[in-house]
Amino acid sequence: MINFERFILDNGLKVIVHQDKSTPIVAFNLLYDVGARDEDSSRTGFAHLFEHLMFGGSVNISDYDEVVEKSGGQNNAFTSNDITNYYITLPKDNLEQAFRLESDRMLSLAFTPKSLEVQRQVVIEEFKQNYLNQPYGDVHLLLRPLAYKHHPYQWATIGKEVSHIEDATMEEVKAFFYKHYAPNNAILVIAGDVEVDEIKRLSEKWFAPIESRDVPKRNLPKEPRQVEARKLTVERDVPVDIIYKTFHMCSRDDANFFATDLMSDVLSRGNSSRLYASLVKDKKLFTEIDAFVGGDLDAGLFYFGGKLADGVSMKDAEAGIDLETSKLKTILVSDDELTKVKNKVISAHMFSELNVLNKAMNLATSELIGDPNLVNKQLEFYDAVNSEQIMEIAIDIFRQENSNTLYYHAK
Amino acid sequence: MLDRTKDLEYKNILMPHFLEAQEYSLDNGVKVYAMDGGGQDLCRIEFVFEAGTKLQSKTLQAAMCNAMLLEGTLNKTAEEIHEKIDFYGAYTHLDVSPDRAVVSLYTLNKHFNIVVPIFVDAIQNASFPAEDFSILMDQQKQSFSINSEKVEFKARNVFFKHLFKTHAYGAAAVLSDFDAITREDLIAFHEKHYKEAAFKIYIAGEIPENTQELFNDLVGSWKVKDSNPIGSYKAVTSPEKIHIAKKDALQSSIRIGRVCFNSHHEDYHELKYLSVVLGGYFGSRLMSNIREDKGLTYGIGAMCVQQEESGFFSISTEVKGESTGLALTEIYKELKRLREDLIPEEELGLVKNYIMGQILTTADGPFAQSSLLKNMHIHRIGFEFYDTYQAMLNNLDSVSLRNLAVKYLKEEDLCEVVVGNISF
Known part of the structure; x- marks a missing residue:
C-alpha cells in the first residue's frame, strides 16, 4: 500500500507526495505529458531529441548535471510514445537542489546552438547503436508502421528516420518547448523521507512563479478497426530467423486492460508458462518466445515474438502461435492457472514497492492515467479478472484480420 | 523575489547507516548472513557458491551448469519445479561470474515454507535431464551467434583475452564450444562444486522467524568443503x-x-x-x-x-x-x-x-x-x-x-x- 497526498498549484502543476521514512534517498520524478505521439509526422523523434536538449543548460543554470553530481545525486530521463519522464534520486538533505534544477528547466532552456548541434549527433549515434547497428534492432521500426496507419504510434520514439533529427531547427525546438513543457502539463512526484508541508513550501517557492501555458488539447487520429491481416517479410544479415505477430488491443485505461495483461502472463510469464511448455519444450518450434502487452496509453498492441529453432519454417512457427491463441479462444483458463499468474503479479508488485523511485514513477503514471490511487487499486483489478473475461478478449483480439506479422529472415 | 541564479548550499553527504547482518552457522558450518527489514512481507535468499567460471575445466561448463540448476531432479521434472515456483508467486535468478555462481530466490513470506524447500532441493539434487539440456544448448548457441554480430561483444571478448592471457578471467567461448560441452560435463561440475560445495547464504527482507531452523533442516547436512585457494594474477601490461x-x-x-x-x-x-x-x-x-x-x-x-x-x-x-x-x-x-x-x-x-x-x-x-x-x-x-x-x-x-x-x-x-x- 502506497500512501500519498496530492495538491495542485495555481499554475496547474500536480504534485504528489509519498512518505517513506526508511530511506535516506529521495526520488524526485517529473513527468511531462508529451511523447512521440504528439509529434508531427514530418518531425518524428522530436520528443526524444528534446529530452536530450533538456540537459543542455537552462535559463539560469548552465550545467544541470554538475549540480546533481555535487548534490550526490543521480539523474536520468526516458521518452516513450506517450510521456517524457525526468527523475533524480538524491540524498534528502539536498532535495531543494532538485526543485531548483527542474523548475529552472520548466521556466526556460538556454537553447544554445551548440547544444542542439551536439545532441543531434548524440541522438543519431543512439539511433545507430540501438536500432541500426544491432541484430534485430529495427524490429520495432518495422512493426509500428505495419500495425498503425493513422495513429502516431506508427513511429518509434527514436523517430522514423535519421533525417528528421538532422533537419530539426532551433525555431522548431523552441516551439516544441513552449507547446508542451508547462506546469499545467506536468506531474511532480516526491517520494522519500519528506514532510508534505515542506514539499508544499518548496513547490510554491520554485514552481508557483512559473506561469501556466497554453497547452493544446490532444486530438489524435484514432486507428480505424483493422479489417485485413497484414504481413511483412524482410531479410537481414542476422544469424537466426525470428517472427513477430501483433494484434490491436485496448488502451491502458480500459477496463479490459488488466485481463489482457494477465492473458499475456498465462502465455509467457515464467518457465511454467504456456508458450515455453508448448512451443519451446514440447513442439521445439522456438528456442525462445514471448507474449506481452505494449502498455501504451492509447489503444495498443499485444505482441508475440520468438526466435525460431534451427530448421523450423516460418509457416510452422506461426501455426504454433495460432494454435496457442485458438486455445485461449475455445478453452477457459483453469482456476489454478489464473491464480498462478495473479500470484506472480502480486509478488512482482510488492517487490517493486521496495524502491522509492519505482513508487514515484508508478504514482506519476497512475495520475496521468486518471487516478493516482490506481497504484494501489490495480491489484484489486487484477484480482477481479476471471477466465470468461480472458476468453472474451482472446476472441475479440486474436483474429487474423486484426493481426500484423513480421517475418524476419536470416540471409 | 526568488533568485534562481544563486547556487544553493550543498549539504555534506554522510555515510549511510550500515545495518548489522545477523550472522550464524548451520550445523555443517555454512555461514548465513541475515539482513532484516524492508517493511514488506517478503524476502530474498541468495546462495553464493564458489562455482565461477574460473574453476571450470572446460569452457561453458560453469555457466551451463548454473543455468540448469532448476531444470529437474530425479524426483521432480523441470515443469513441476517451475510450476510450483510460479504458482506461489516466487521468482528465481541465476547468475555466474568468473569468481562465483549465485542462485537467488525472491518469495513472499506467506509461501516461504513451501517455496524454499523446492528451491534448495532443485539446486542440491539437480539431475540435468538430457532433453532440457539440449533445449538450453540450442537457446544458448543461438544467443551466442546473435551476440557475436555485435561489435561490443566481440571487442569485450578480445580485450579480456589479451589482458588475461594465462588466467581464466580471459577465457571466452567460441561457437564450437557449444558442440563440445556435454551433459556429463555439467554433472561433473555439479558434483565437484555444488554437491560438495563451498558456499554462503545471504537473506534480506522481513525474515521469517523459523528461517534458521528451516535452513538447518534443508541445508545443514549438505556436504561442504573449504574455500578454494585464491590465486593471483600479476599486473603485467599487454600493450597490444x-x-x-x-x-x-x-x-x-x-x-x-x-x-x-x-x-x-x-x-x-x-x-x-x-x-x-x-x-x-x-x-x-x-x-x-x-x-x-x-x-x-x-x-x-x-x-x-x-x-x-x-x-x-x-x-x-x-x-x-x-x-x-x-x-x-x-x-x-x-x-x-x-x-x-x-x-x-x-x-x-x-x-x-x-x-x-x-x-x-x-x-x-x-x-x-x-x-x-x-x-x-x-x-x-x-x-x-x-x-x-x-x-x-x-x-x-x-x-x-x-x-x-x-x-x-x-x-x-x-x-x-x-x-x-x-x-x-
Missing part, C-alpha cells in the same frame, strides 16, 4: 593494439585498458577514483569531451573493477564509425591530461560528492546492503571497510592522483581493441 574490421559497421566498439589489482592493493582506491574522474559519471571528462562536446557517441565510460584474484581498468564505448580515429585521439588526450595536469579542487570535490551519493544508493535498505555485503565478502572485506573510506576520500590530493596516472595509465602500457571501422 588490436584492430578488427567488421564490414558495414556503422559504429566501432573501442576498449582500452590494462590488468591492475583488487582492493587489497594500496593503489586500488585512488585508481578507482581516477576512473570516476575520467569516465565514471555523466559529467566525467570522457563524457564531456566525446559525447557532450563532439557528439561522437551515445555513451562512454571508464571503470576500475576488482576481481578475487586480480582487477582491471577499462575504457569502453561505441563511436561513430568514421570518427573512430578522432575518438581514440581524444581518449588518449584525456589520459594524458590525467598524467600531466592536476585535477582542480572543484572537480575533486564534485567527484567525492558523487561517490558518496553512490554509496548511499548502493546501501539503500536491507536488500541493497545484503547485495553489497555479498560482493564485499567475495573480496574478503566487510562493512568495516567504510569506517575509513570517507577519510580516505577527503585525504585524496591531486598530486598523488597525477603520480598514480603516470604510474598506471601510460599510453604505452595500455591494450587497445577496436572492432568495426578500422580505416583510420
Whole structure:
C-alpha cells in the first residue's frame, strides 16, 4: 500500500507526495505529458531529441548535471510514445537542489546552438547503436508502421528516420518547448523521507512563479478497426530467423486492460508458462518466445515474438502461435492457472514497492492515467479478472484480420 | 523575489547507516548472513557458491551448469519445479561470474515454507535431464551467434583475452564450444562444486522467524568443503593494439585498458577514483569531451573493477564509425591530461560528492546492503571497510592522483581493441 497526498498549484502543476521514512534517498520524478505521439509526422523523434536538449543548460543554470553530481545525486530521463519522464534520486538533505534544477528547466532552456548541434549527433549515434547497428534492432521500426496507419504510434520514439533529427531547427525546438513543457502539463512526484508541508513550501517557492501555458488539447487520429491481416517479410544479415505477430488491443485505461495483461502472463510469464511448455519444450518450434502487452496509453498492441529453432519454417512457427491463441479462444483458463499468474503479479508488485523511485514513477503514471490511487487499486483489478473475461478478449483480439506479422529472415 | 541564479548550499553527504547482518552457522558450518527489514512481507535468499567460471575445466561448463540448476531432479521434472515456483508467486535468478555462481530466490513470506524447500532441493539434487539440456544448448548457441554480430561483444571478448592471457578471467567461448560441452560435463561440475560445495547464504527482507531452523533442516547436512585457494594474477601490461574490421559497421566498439589489482592493493582506491574522474559519471571528462562536446557517441565510460584474484581498468564505448580515429585521439588526450595536469579542487570535490551519493544508493535498505555485503565478502572485506573510506576520500590530493596516472595509465602500457571501422 502506497500512501500519498496530492495538491495542485495555481499554475496547474500536480504534485504528489509519498512518505517513506526508511530511506535516506529521495526520488524526485517529473513527468511531462508529451511523447512521440504528439509529434508531427514530418518531425518524428522530436520528443526524444528534446529530452536530450533538456540537459543542455537552462535559463539560469548552465550545467544541470554538475549540480546533481555535487548534490550526490543521480539523474536520468526516458521518452516513450506517450510521456517524457525526468527523475533524480538524491540524498534528502539536498532535495531543494532538485526543485531548483527542474523548475529552472520548466521556466526556460538556454537553447544554445551548440547544444542542439551536439545532441543531434548524440541522438543519431543512439539511433545507430540501438536500432541500426544491432541484430534485430529495427524490429520495432518495422512493426509500428505495419500495425498503425493513422495513429502516431506508427513511429518509434527514436523517430522514423535519421533525417528528421538532422533537419530539426532551433525555431522548431523552441516551439516544441513552449507547446508542451508547462506546469499545467506536468506531474511532480516526491517520494522519500519528506514532510508534505515542506514539499508544499518548496513547490510554491520554485514552481508557483512559473506561469501556466497554453497547452493544446490532444486530438489524435484514432486507428480505424483493422479489417485485413497484414504481413511483412524482410531479410537481414542476422544469424537466426525470428517472427513477430501483433494484434490491436485496448488502451491502458480500459477496463479490459488488466485481463489482457494477465492473458499475456498465462502465455509467457515464467518457465511454467504456456508458450515455453508448448512451443519451446514440447513442439521445439522456438528456442525462445514471448507474449506481452505494449502498455501504451492509447489503444495498443499485444505482441508475440520468438526466435525460431534451427530448421523450423516460418509457416510452422506461426501455426504454433495460432494454435496457442485458438486455445485461449475455445478453452477457459483453469482456476489454478489464473491464480498462478495473479500470484506472480502480486509478488512482482510488492517487490517493486521496495524502491522509492519505482513508487514515484508508478504514482506519476497512475495520475496521468486518471487516478493516482490506481497504484494501489490495480491489484484489486487484477484480482477481479476471471477466465470468461480472458476468453472474451482472446476472441475479440486474436483474429487474423486484426493481426500484423513480421517475418524476419536470416540471409 | 526568488533568485534562481544563486547556487544553493550543498549539504555534506554522510555515510549511510550500515545495518548489522545477523550472522550464524548451520550445523555443517555454512555461514548465513541475515539482513532484516524492508517493511514488506517478503524476502530474498541468495546462495553464493564458489562455482565461477574460473574453476571450470572446460569452457561453458560453469555457466551451463548454473543455468540448469532448476531444470529437474530425479524426483521432480523441470515443469513441476517451475510450476510450483510460479504458482506461489516466487521468482528465481541465476547468475555466474568468473569468481562465483549465485542462485537467488525472491518469495513472499506467506509461501516461504513451501517455496524454499523446492528451491534448495532443485539446486542440491539437480539431475540435468538430457532433453532440457539440449533445449538450453540450442537457446544458448543461438544467443551466442546473435551476440557475436555485435561489435561490443566481440571487442569485450578480445580485450579480456589479451589482458588475461594465462588466467581464466580471459577465457571466452567460441561457437564450437557449444558442440563440445556435454551433459556429463555439467554433472561433473555439479558434483565437484555444488554437491560438495563451498558456499554462503545471504537473506534480506522481513525474515521469517523459523528461517534458521528451516535452513538447518534443508541445508545443514549438505556436504561442504573449504574455500578454494585464491590465486593471483600479476599486473603485467599487454600493450597490444588490436584492430578488427567488421564490414558495414556503422559504429566501432573501442576498449582500452590494462590488468591492475583488487582492493587489497594500496593503489586500488585512488585508481578507482581516477576512473570516476575520467569516465565514471555523466559529467566525467570522457563524457564531456566525446559525447557532450563532439557528439561522437551515445555513451562512454571508464571503470576500475576488482576481481578475487586480480582487477582491471577499462575504457569502453561505441563511436561513430568514421570518427573512430578522432575518438581514440581524444581518449588518449584525456589520459594524458590525467598524467600531466592536476585535477582542480572543484572537480575533486564534485567527484567525492558523487561517490558518496553512490554509496548511499548502493546501501539503500536491507536488500541493497545484503547485495553489497555479498560482493564485499567475495573480496574478503566487510562493512568495516567504510569506517575509513570517507577519510580516505577527503585525504585524496591531486598530486598523488597525477603520480598514480603516470604510474598506471601510460599510453604505452595500455591494450587497445577496436572492432568495426578500422580505416583510420
